[in-house]
Amino acid sequence: MKINPLNNTNLNPYLKQMQKQDNVKNTQQPQDKLEISNQAKKLQDGNEIVEARQEKVKELKQQVENGDYQIDPKKTAEKMIEFWNNRRV
Incomplete structure (x- = not known):
């Protein structure tokens, strides 16, 4: 009677599964492509x-940096009241 050792290194029960995973990794997947029309560009x-908005922001930044920017509190309060009145349902 022949007795094989318990730690047989030639036996790997997961070898087929590992080979399948390698094959899946090696196959090339089609890559996504994006095309933008000339009109969208x-x-x-x-x-x-x-x-226009960027220009307005640039002007306001310059006024703030120079100290020329003045806030009209009455106009600000009117705009706040108008905003909150329009939000009510």
């Missing part, structure tokens, strides 16, 4: 509202 580039 034009819309992104030249938005007049964004440019």
